[in-house]
Amino acid sequence: MAKTLRTTLSSGQRVELPGTIRTIRAALDPDQVAEFIAEVEDAGADEIPGILARWALRTPGAYDPGEEEQIARIRAGDLSGLVYADEADEYRSTG
Numbered sequence: 001m002a003k004t005l006r007t008t009l010s011s012g013q014r015v016e017l018p019g020t021i022r023t024i025r026a027a028l029d030p031d032q033v034a035e036f037i038a039e040v041e042d043a044g045a046d047e048i049p050g051i052l053a054r055w056a057l058r059t060p061g062a063y064d065p066g067e068e069e070q071i072a073r074i075r076a077g078d079l080s081g082l083v084y085a086d087e088a089d090e091y092r093s094t095g
Contacts, residue, residue: 040052
């Protein structure tokens with residue numbers, strides 16, 4: 001049985017991502033592989049789980065086109081529908 005990482009994207013979609021160094025490497029775009037391998041090989045043992053999770057989220061299975069649209073909208077200055085995690089956020093605009 002293949003090892004996977006399971007997560008939920010911001011859209012609410014549940015996905016299974018590659019869960020081993022080999023399967024993450026195979027799922028990445030070819031131009032990302034050298035950076036991934038270098039980071040994994042230079043990591044401390046305690047850093048490996050976080051690195052694998054971060055790179056697994058870069059694979060096509062983690063792609064959420066809705067997030068890309070939201071990011072473009074926010075960068076353009078449209079903050080409508082933006083939800084703040086902390087109601088006490090002091091930096092929120094009041095106007």
